[in-house]
Structure formats: structure tokens, C-alpha cells
Amino acid sequence: MDFRTPELDQLGATLPSTYFQLSTSDARDRYFADTRMLDGKQLAHNRFRTNPRTMADHLLEQMALTGRERWLDLGCGNGFVAEQIRPHLASGKIVGLDIAPGVLEAARTRMAGVATPCEWVEGSADDLSAFADDAFDRVTAIYMMHYVPDIDTCLHEAARVLAPGGRFILTTDRPDSMVEMFDAHFSAMRQMNAPEYLFKSTPKGRISLLNGHEQLTAHFAEIDLQTWQDQLRFTAVGPFLDFYAAHNYCCAASAPGDGLEPGFFTELRERVGEHAQMVIDRDGFFAVTKFTGSFICQ
Numbered sequence: 001m002d003f004r005t006p007e008l009d010q011l012g013a014t015l016p017s018t019y020f021q022l023s024t025s026d027a028r029d030r031y032f033a034d035t036r037m038l039d040g041k042q043l044a045h046n047r048f049r050t051n052p053r054t055m056a057d058h059l060l061e062q063m064a065l066t067g068r069e070r071w072l073d074l075g076c077g078n079g080f081v082a083e084q085i086r087p088h089l090a091s092g093k094i095v096g097l098d099i100a101p102g103v104l105e106a107a108r109t110r111m112a113g114v115a116t117p118c119e120w121v122e123g124s125a126d127d128l129s130a131f132a133d134d135a136f137d138r139v140t141a142i143y144m145m146h147y148v149p150d151i152d153t154c155l156h157e158a159a160r161v162l163a164p165g166g167r168f169i170l171t172t173d174r175p176d177s178m179v180e181m182f183d184a185h186f187s188a189m190r191q192m193n194a195p196e197y198l199f200k201s202t203p204k205g206r207i208s209l210l211n212g213h214e215q216l217t218a219h220f221a222e223i224d225l226q227t228w229q230d231q232l233r234f235t236a237v238g239p240f241l242d243f244y245a246a247h248n249y250c251c252a253a254s255a256p257g258d259g260l261e262p263g264f265f266t267e268l269r270e271r272v273g274e275h276a277q278m279v280i281d282r283d284g285f286f287a288v289t290k291f292t293g294s295f296i297c298q
């Protein structure tokens with residue numbers, strides 16, 4: 001599937017090149033304090049996709065499981081991924097690590113009673129001192145590495161706990177993934193003369209499909225990149241606005257609000273909604289194109 005067009009490339013070039021950085025306390029106590037935001041995003045990615053293969057389908061292929069592996073999932077969130085992979089690890093073991101106790105609790109609840117042994121560990125992915133060298137056959141970091149304060153230490157630690165012959169899989173996006181949504185957001189902010197400090201991209205620029213390879217080479221001998229695309233299509237503005245509002249920092253509900261008028265986010269959401277409605281009236285749907293992929297490292 002190739003959704004790339006010259007128009008999308010052009011839009012991508014207009015996105016801010018600086019990005020927000022999520023603090024550990026914001027990740028733990030604010031954005032991932034509970035599972036609601038993650039639930040909403042995961043549901044929307046699956047419900048509105050046009051690629052028949054889900055992210056878990058791609059990941060399963062990349063993990064190449066025999067069913068006996070010991071798997072460490074860094075930034076495991078609410079266990080949404082683990083639930084889909086687990087049947088392929090009937091004789092294996094799952095350890096999910098996350099900084100946020102709220103989402104970890106959701107993972108624990110979700111996976112309670114499954115046959116594969118599961119362990120849920122609270123901690124930051126750049127400190128894996130709780131785990132021995134070579135303790136895992138698969139280590140994954142799925143849409144989470146851009147939040148980790150010390151990415152280089154995290155990659156070093158991932159390589160240390162990975163057994164010989166194992167795989168480390170880093171799943172992330174291109175910085176211009178979902179550009180239509182971010183363009184609507186930044187255009188509305190420009191119309192509102194929003195303060196300059198809000199014109200930043202998501203933290204994904206810290207480690208993305210574009211710059212991930214150079215950060216991984218210090219820690220892994222073999223690095224293979226597999227990419228795929230998807231296009232979410234929203235034919236009603238409400239579900240799109242819910243999806244938009246679930247994006248950390250770059251959305252109408254969770255951008256840092258210091259010094260902003262109380263109605264700022266309401267107006268921003270209305271303007272983004274008006275734009276999306278105009279596109280839906282014109283095209284039949286509002287498209288959000290995803291450029292995503294995984295580095296498979298050994």
C-alpha cells in the first residue's frame with residue numbers, strides 16, 4: 001500500500017522540526033496515569049484503518065516466534081499488544097515494563113488468568129538493572145522510545161538483556177506520519193496566533209524511522225528496517241476529534257497550557273473540527289496517513 005503523494009510530502013516539510021520532550025513525571029502522572037487515552041488511540045487505529053493488516057500482524061512477523069521465547073516489552077502500556085502476541089507464546093514468558101502504574105494495572109487486569117506467565121514491572125526503560133544479562137529472547141519497544149529520557153542507555157540495556165540470537169525490535173514512525181492531522185492542528189494555531197512555544201512536533205523526532213538507524217548502530221551488529229503504511233479514514237468529525245485529542249502535547253486537550261486563555265483549547269478543537277468537516281464534505285472522509293515501521297536488531 002502506498003499512500004505517499006507529493007502533496008503529503010509538501011505538508012510534511014511544513015511541520016516544525018523541534019519537538020516537545022515529555023518529562024518522566026508527565027508520562028507517569030499525566031498522559032499515562034490511566035488507560036483511557038491509550039484505549040482511545042488503539043481503538044481508533046484499528047477501527048478506522050484501511051490496511052487490512054494490524055500493527056500486531058506486522059509485529060508478529062518481525063518477532064518470528066517459536067512459542068518458547070522470553071519476551072520483554074518496554075513501555076508495554078495497557079497490554080494491548082501483549083494480548084495479541086500472547087497466543088503465539090504458549091510456552092514462553094512475558095515481562096511488561098512501564099513507567100506508569102496506571103496503565104500497568106490495566107495490563108495486569110487485561111491479562112489476568114492467561115496461560116503464559118506474565119510479570120508487570122514498574123520502571124523506566126533506561127534502567128533495566130532488575131534483569132540479568134541475556135535474560136530475554138525478544139525485547140520490544142513499541143511506540144515508546146521517544147519518551148525515554150536516556151535513549152542511548154536504554155538501547156545499551158536492551159542489548160545487554162538480549163540473549164545471543166535474540167531480537168530487539170524498535171517500532172516507531174516517520175516524523176511526518178499523520179501529517180494531515182498535525183497540519184490541521186498547526187494551521188488552526190496559526191489562525192489563532194498561538195504562542196510560539198506551542199509550535200513543536202511530537203517527541204517522536206527524538207528517535208524515528210529517519211534517525212533511528214544511526215542511534216542503533218552503536219549497540220546492534222545487524223539492523224533491518226521494515227516499513228508499512230496505513231491510512232485512517234474518518235467519515236464523521238467526532239471520532240476524528242477524539243483521536244486528535246488523544247495526542248500528547250499536539251492536541252486540543254493536552255498541550256501545555258501555561259498562560260493560555262481558558263477557551264483556547266475549545267476554540268482550537270472547533271477550528272480543527274471545521275477543517276476536518278470541510279475535507280469530509282469535499283472528499284467523503286478525512287484521511288490520516290501513517291508512515292510507520294520497525295527496526296529489527298540483532
Ligand SMILES: C[S@@+](CC[C@H](N)C(=O)[O-])C[C@H]1O[C@@H](n2cnc3c(N)ncnc32)[C@H](O)[C@@H]1O
Pocket residue numbers: 024027028032038042074075076077078080081097098099100103123124125126141142143144147148149
Ligand atoms: C504510546 S504508549 C505505547 C504503549 C504500547 N507499547 C502500545 O504500543 O500499545 C507509550 C508507553 O510508554 C510508556 N513510557 C513512557 N516513558 C517511559 C519510560 N521512560 N520507561 C518505560 N515506559 C515509558 C508510557 O507510560 C506508555 O505506556
